[in-house]
Amino acid sequence: MTSILDLGVYRFAIEGCPSFILPSLSTLYDDSLGLFPDKPIDFHLTIKNTSLLRRLIKPQVSIYFDNQRPFHPIKKSLLLPSIEWGLNWCIASFDFNHLLIHSSVIVKNGKAIIFPAQPGSGKSTLATYLGLTGWYVYSDEMAIINLENQQVRPMHRPSSLKNKSIEVIRELIPDATMSPVAVGTHKGDIAHVKLTTRAGFNALCDADVIAVVFPKYRENQSLSIEELSQTAGFSRLVHHAFNYNVLGIDGFNTLKSVVDKSQFFNLSYSSYDGLNAFFSDLVM
Amino acid sequence: MEQRLSQAQFRAIFSRPCSLAEFDLPQWEQLLRILRGADMLGAFYYFLKTNELLPIVPDFFQAHLHSAKRYSDRQVQQIKTETDYLCQTLQTINCQPTFLKGAAYVLDKTSNHEGRVMTDIDILVYKDDLALVETTLKRYGWVEKKLDDYDQQYYRKWAHELPPFNHPERGVTLDIHHTIIPPISGIEIPESLLFGTTKHTESGKITLSDPMMVIHCIIHLFYNEDYEKSFRDIFDIHLLLTDYEEKYQLTSICQLADELGFSKEIYYACALTDAIFKTQRVKNLTGQSARYTHVTTTNFFIKNIILPAIMPHHDLINTPWSNFARTIMFLRGHYLKMPLKVLVPHIWVKFNRALVMLVMGPHHYEK
Numbered sequence: 001m002t003s004i005l006d007l008g009v010y011r012f013a014i015e016g017c018p019s020f021i022l023p024s025l026s027t028l029y030d031d032s033l034g035l036f037p038d039k040p041i042d043f044h045l046t047i048k049n050t051s052l053l054r055r056l057i058k059p060q061v062s063i064y065f066d067n068q069r070p071f072h073p074i075k076k077s078l079l080l081p082s083i084e085w086g087l088n089w090c091i092a093s094f095d096f097n098h099l100l101i102h103s104s105v106i107v108k109n110g111k112a113i114i115f116p117a118q119p120g121s122g123k124s125t126l127a128t129y130l131g132l133t134g135w136y137v138y139s140d141e142m143a144i145i146n147l148e149n150q151q152v153r154p155m156h157r158p159s160s161l162k163n164k165s166i167e168v169i170r171e172l173i174p175d176a177t178m179s180p181v182a183v184g185t186h187k188g189d190i191a192h193v194k195l196t197t198r199a200g201f202n203a204l205c206d207a208d209v210i211a212v213v214f215p216k217y218r219e220n221q222s223l224s225i226e227e228l229s230q231t232a233g234f235s236r237l238v239h240h241a242f243n244y245n246v247l248g249i250d251g252f253n254t255l256k257s258v259v260d261k262s263q264f265f266n267l268s269y270s271s272y273d274g275l276n277a278f279f280s281d282l283v284m
Numbered sequence: 285m286e287q288r289l290s291q292a293q294f295r296a297i298f299s300r301p302c303s304l305a306e307f308d309l310p311q312w313e314q315l316l317r318i319l320r321g322a323d324m325l326g327a328f329y330y331f332l333k334t335n336e337l338l339p340i341v342p343d344f345f346q347a348h349l350h351s352a353k354r355y356s357d358r359q360v361q362q363i364k365t366e367t368d369y370l371c372q373t374l375q376t377i378n379c380q381p382t383f384l385k386g387a388a389y390v391l392d393k394t395s396n397h398e399g400r401v402m403t404d405i406d407i408l409v410y411k412d413d414l415a416l417v418e419t420t421l422k423r424y425g426w427v428e429k430k431l432d433d434y435d436q437q438y439y440r441k442w443a444h445e446l447p448p449f450n451h452p453e454r455g456v457t458l459d460i461h462h463t464i465i466p467p468i469s470g471i472e473i474p475e476s477l478l479f480g481t482t483k484h485t486e487s488g489k490i491t492l493s494d495p496m497m498v499i500h501c502i503i504h505l506f507y508n509e510d511y512e513k514s515f516r517d518i519f520d521i522h523l524l525l526t527d528y529e530e531k532y533q534l535t536s537i538c539q540l541a542d543e544l545g546f547s548k549e550i551y552y553a554c555a556l557t558d559a560i561f562k563t564q565r566v567k568n569l570t571g572q573s574a575r576y577t578h579v580t581t582t583n584f585f586i587k588n589i590i591l592p593a594i595m596p597h598h599d600l601i602n603t604p605w606s607n608f609a610r611t612i613m614f615l616r617g618h619y620l621k622m623p624l625k626v627l628v629p630h631i632w633v634k635f636n637r638a639l640v641m642l643v644m645g646p647h648h649y650e651k
Contacts, residue, residue, distance in 0.1 A: 011344075040313045040344045046599075066321035067512065067598060094320075096354040097347055246358045 005087075006035035007155045008201060009144055010095075012087060016047040018061075024080055024179045024192075028158040031198035043090040045083065065090060078182045081190040084160055088141055092242045098153070099145040099254045100242040105138035105152050106130045111283040112152045112207040114143045115215050116240035119187075122217030125165040129272055130279070131195040132173045136204055140195075142242070143209070147250045150257040151206035158192040166191045172272070209258045211282045212237065216268045223274055226266040233264030289314045291595050291606065298519075299562040301335040312345050314600050322515050322596035325349060326356030326399035356399045363390040366405060366456050367489055373424045374409075377416050380490055381407035382482050384461065384500065388491040389520075396523035400516075404448060404457035408492075410475065411462040418446055418460075426451050426458065464492075464500045465507055469621050473544055495537045498524045502553045503546060505594075509617025511610050512597035522557045525565065538571040547572030548582070555586045556594070589613065 003017040003025060017025075026033050046064040050073045060073040063086045070089050074082050092100060103116035104127035117123040124140040131137035138144075140159035143152050158179070161169055166189060169176055177194040212233055228236075237255060238244055244251045263282065269275060289311050296303045297315075307315070319325050329349040332338050341349065367387055374381055383391055386402030409417050422428075426449040449458040464478065465471050481493040492500055501524055505517040528537065534554075541550040550573040554565035566577055576582045593609040595601060618631070 038309075040309050040342065042344065042348070044317060066317050068321075094348070094351060096351040096358075246355055248354075248358055248361070250354075 004034050004037060004041065005029055006032045006039075007087070007157055008032075009098075009153050009155050010042045010087075010091060011036075011039060012090070013041040013044045014047065014083065015044055018047065018076070018079070020076075021079055021083075027177060028179055028192050028194045029156070029198075030194065030196075032156045032201070035198070043087075043094070045086045045090075047079070072186075074185070078185050078190075080179060080192065081160065081182050081185050081187075084157075084192065087157070091142065091144075095144075096243055096246050097147065099143075099147060099244065099247060099251055101143040101145065101237065102141070102240045102242060103143040104140040104159075105143045106279065107136040107138055107152075107154075107204070107207045108134070108280065108283045110205065110207050111210045112138065112143075113211040113213055113279055113282060114152065114209055115213050116143075116237060117215055120162075121215055122165070123215055124159050125161060125168060125217070126215055126272075126275070128159040128161060128165075128169055128176075128193050128195065129172060130276065131159065132169075132176055132193075133276060135279075136200075137195045138204070138207070145209070145254055145258065146206060147247070147254050149206065150208075150254050152209055153206050154201060154204040156196070156198060156201040158194050161191050161193060163188040169193065209262055211263045211265065211279075212258075213265045213267050213279075216266070217270065218268045219270055221268055221270045223271075224266075224268045225278065228264035228266060230259050230262070230264060233262065234259045236264075287311065289318070289601060291592070291601055291603065294318065294595065294601060295560050298331075298560055301332070301337055304332075304337060305340055309342060312342050316345055316348055318596050318598045318601055320348070320352075321598045322513055323401055324516050324519070324596075325352035326401055327396070327516065327519060328399070329353040330399040352401075353399060356401050359401060360390050360397065363387050363402075363405070364487070366454070367391060367487075369454075370405070370407065370458070371489060373420060374417065377413070377420050379409055379413050379417060379420075381409055382479065382490045382492060384408055384464065384492065385504070388497060391485040391487060391489050392491050392497070393486075394497075394524055395527050396520045400520070404459050406459045406461060408461050408464065408478065410479070414446060414460070414462055421449055421458070425453060429457065464496075465503055466621050469507065471545060477544070494528060494531070495540045498528055498537055499541055499544065499546060499550070502549050506549045506552055507617065507620055509614045509621070511593045511613045514594040515596045518553075518556055518560060518594050521553050522561050522563070525553070525557060525563075534565065534568045535570045538569055538573050541573060542571045548576060551576040551582070552586060552590060555583070556590060559587070559591055 001017055001019070003014045003022065005012040005014065005025070044066065048062050048064060050060040050062055059076045061076055061079060062069050062073040063071060063082055065086065071082060071085065101114065101116055103114045104123045105112055105114050106127055115123040115126060127137045127140040136154070137159060138152055138154040139157065144155060145152050166178075166181060170178070179192040181189050181191045183189050214236060234255065237259065241251070241255065244255065247254070287310070293303070319328050325348060329352060332341060332349070338346070363386070367383060370381060384406040386400060387405045389397035389400065429448040429450045446460045449460070450456070451458070463473055465473065478492070478496070481496060482490045483493055485491055491497060498521070501517070501521050505514060505521065508514070538547070538550060541547050551566070551569065554569055554573070557563045558566050569577070589609045589612050592603070592606040593613040595606050597610065
């Protein structure tokens with residue numbers, strides 16, 4: 001069967017979506033699952049079994065995107081994280097109408113702070129924590145910046161937690177809505193967290209980026225915040241922008257406008273104490 | 285149940301672009317997927333622009349077209365820079381590469397270069413220069429692309445081409461050729477015809493002569509075994525021929541094709557563009573190519589095998605027949621490229637691998 005995911009900016013269809021995954025999608029995506037069945041779809045993912053024999057022994061599935069198969073086949077039980085990566089892959093491979101920065105995005109008072117970082121730096125965990133304690137999370141994975149108004153756009157999606165982060169969030173926020181954990185993906189154990197309802201998402205608007213924070217989680221280290229120059233910030237941002245090299249002059253102007261309006265910080269932390277206050281000050 | 289776009293409807297877009305006005309949203313959505321699968325979204329943007337049809341395109345489709353256009357425009361810019369670098373590098377050994385295919389279209393600004401995407405740059409050099417070109421590229425940071433062992437062996441032994449090179453810093457792939465058809469096919473194009481007639485583009489870089497460029501594009505389509513993305517190739521051929529016809533008569537291409545032994549391929553190409561784009565090329569053919577006009581088997585083969593085989597390969601538009609036609613073209617492509625003493629062992633290895641993949645899943649050989 002085909003399931004529609006309306007993320008706001010993009011509309012996806014998942015063809016051959018196995019029924020065992022629907023409860024998770026329905027929990028995480030809320031009313032965005034199956035929303036506006038008559039509106040056109042931007043990207044189709046198709047889930048197929050790999051071979052006759054493998055249907056019976058160690059069942060595997062592959063995700064196809066039209067004729068392409070961007071990832072290796074996976075065990076059926078690991079499908080949910082792969083769908084999430086599939087969505088990211090489509091956006092990053094085909095959207096050159098926005099500047100995409102590998103970053104999570106949190107918003108309060110209509111002002112956005114972005115956390116550009118490599119995988120494993122704790123940006124998703126940080127965004128998840130903040131998303132469950134009073135911030136709006138526009139994405140835990142990529143800042144989607146409109147080339148026309150240089151504002152970051154919201155996307156309705158759950159966040160992804162890896163390995164230890166799953167326990168961290170469970171302990172800090174026991175009533176968080178979390179998907180079952182997919183154990184043993186190539187990135188380790190993965191769980192997804194619902195951060196907002198569709199109704200909550202509908203109230204969100206594009207927002208100006210006013211600060212860029214490069215987070216680094218370091219065990220047993222006290223909080224350290226170091227301000228960076230805009231020049232240093234600019235070059236670090238370029239490094240995290242997926243499609244900056246394709247966008248040419250529009251990419252440069254957009255990034256420049258973000259930099260002009262932003263303060264830049266290096267942040268290392270081992271606990272969330274005090275972070276909320278620091279971020280709240282930035283968006284006052 | 286929504287109406288599936290048929291192959292005939294898909295083809296009609298290119299002969300009667302205004303038929304798009306009758307498309308409903310689900311059909312536009314199918315078209316988006318088919319074109320994206322065929323790597324043709326950028327080219328389709330320029331096709332619609334030329335036909336002044338961009339305003340009728342629904343908003344969601346418009347966004348994807350603009351995105352694809354931005355990507356391909358950027359690639360055009362990149363090709364200009366990369367070909368500069370490459371010329372500088374090979375200048376150190378006094379080698380002037382002849383650019384082929386996509387890079388040549390960009391340098392020569394042919395009509396098909398706009399919106400076209402490519403995965404590599406192709407160059408042609410003298411066979412005697414191959415070894416020196418290889419060492420020079422390596423000295424300037426290019427590395428051999430890792431292929432799986434069997435394929436690597438095949439490349440070296442039979443295709444007589446260097447394996448592709450890759451520039452890790454700039455993310456470019458380079459294919460180096462010393463002729464425009466694999467030598468294993470037994471067809472040799474005299475070096476004098478390849479290199480003696482090349483032309484200089486505005487930027488001073490070298491491409492094949494106009495007729496040779498068209499013929500190369502045609503050979504590339506018909507001496508191929510993979511027809512999954514061939515609609516783009518026939519679209520290239522159509523646009524290259526259109527450019528050519530503005531300057532010259534088809535006769536000069538026919539003459540050259542006769543000389544090289546590709547008269548039949550020229551006929552195929554013209555008959556196909558007549559069928560898809562409603563051109564009138566077959567009746568303008570001369571020499572050997574014109575002879576095929578009345579050959580029933582040839583025309584049957586074009587209409588019933590090649591035409592369905594070059595439709596974009598996509599679940600939305602495939603039919604059992606077009607899949608069958610593509611299989612025939614696959615076997616034909618192998619047969620043309622290889623003498624039997626090579627083909628039989630090659631098919632044997634590939635068949636064994638296919639068998640293992642059937643049982644173990646299609647990804648068994650991936651690392």
